[in-house]
Amino acid sequence: MLEQTFKALADENRLRIINLLFHGEFCVCELEVFLGLSQSNLSRHLGKLKTSGIITAEKDGQWVHYMISEVFKSENVLLFEYLQKKMRKDQVFEKDIERMQNYKKSKLSCSVIRENKEQVLEIINQEESHAKGK
Amino acid sequence: MLEQTFKALADENRLRIINLLFHGEFCVCELEVFLGLSQSNLSRHLGKLKTSGIITAEKDGQWVHYMISEVFKSENVLLFEYLQKKMRKDQVFEKDIERMQNYKKSKLSCSVIRENKEQVLEIINQEESHAKGK
């Protein structure tokens, strides 16, 4: 069981998914643009996380929303605290959150993504104007 | 980095090694009988745990003593607490500890193991007389 949990966590793409789900629920097409992964690849990673019990899925019409499993969370409190702490210190994970927040701020919606992927990518990848003024 | 840590933990044999090292320092031949792994296989697992920074090794003559890395421990407190908590609830890990304690109680030493492996195995595998009176 412990082994299965760690196997599920032993992949950067899956860790990036979990990091995003710490900040909300998302459907596959949203995660796709946040992470730059192909639909098929992403779907498989979500499948593994679901099989291992770390995340759950809720169908909403043709969309599927993924979220952290409350059951798993309550049974693995220390692990989640550890993950959140470590992820906050890592550029890769922070960048993903930034993209996700740009997406939310811009009031973009799930259905726009496919039609205007180029434009959506440009919007979510824009630098924070004041942050990191290098 | 996080990914590397989880990769190192994503194997039952390595988790069993870590579980034992939570309770002391041991050399390869001791871990060998506690876990029933071949010398070569065990050595490789120890190598991976060492490469990932989770454990360290100290040479003592022809023996090598392995132990949890204090540096890693201090940088991953929550993870270690999580591991210890989960391991205490798992039969497999508890059994390993029992074998290790039988070994210590019997005042067996590292050098006896090779000569009398059969006998050592018998001693460390004996049931606790009062515990689990099934």
Place this chain on the structure above:
DNA sequence: TGAGTATATGAGAATATGATCATATAGAAA
């Protein structure tokens, strides 16, 4: 020195994993 012991490592086989392409399914919209 030479023999013996503890551990590490190269090479190979078996299996597992991750990514991709094409296709299937299921729901939405027309």
Place this chain on the structure above:
DNA sequence: TTTCTATATGATCATATTCTCATATACTCA
């Protein structure tokens, strides 16, 4: 109904992982 869209999955390839056997290294003891 047909068409379109979101997600899942079969098949495949490339790579990674685990284990084993044989051998190498490094230390000890005579």
